[in-house]
Amino acid sequence: GQNIDQPTEMTATEGAIVQINCTYQTSGFNGLFWYQQHAGEAPTFLSYNVLDGLEEKGRFSSFLSRSKGYSYLLLKELQMKDSASYLCAVMDSNYQLIWGAGTKLIIKP
């Protein structure tokens, strides 16, 4: 079967760095997405990786290793507004998104 694993919850301190991991086993691979979802709001797109390596976008970076079936989202200089759930999703060979259950990130002052 197809499976996406990510931690259920993480806690970090304002101003610090946090890394949220995602491992996947899917039928084919056409890219990996990270979305942010604040409580009661719509998921919003953060990043897309289809080749190995690091993609940097401001305070957020996303890394992919296709051989290891592994990605991480790195958040730097954490702010209170970064408290949210972070969803990892992989596009399989049928171009269907397979979603993880999300990681709830709690930022403490």
Added chain:
Amino acid sequence: ETGVTQTPRHLVMGMTNKKSLKCEQHLGHNAMYWYKQSAKKPLELMFVYSLEERVENNSVPSRFSPECPNSSHLFLHLHTLQPEDSALYLCASSQEGGGSYNEQFFGPGTRLTVL
């Protein structure tokens, strides 16, 4: 209006009621999706419409009935639901083809409670 809108934002219904959820996208996309989001579970894809044709059903119970009258509008008709159907129902749209990676844009969701 911009992006993807959904109405109503909150809905409480009894098991014998009939109601409909509405989604509208203002992005000119050619694909629309219904997802179910339950607490601490992955997003569950329910239905996909591409160019107004349904392309994915994912074995959703028949008490959920989708309708896509045009590329901008998507409905989810609900009847004789069960309490376990209580969840956040998210609508999304994307532009398929053209070499893009088909990023999906989500609406704010309808929080459904079945009593």
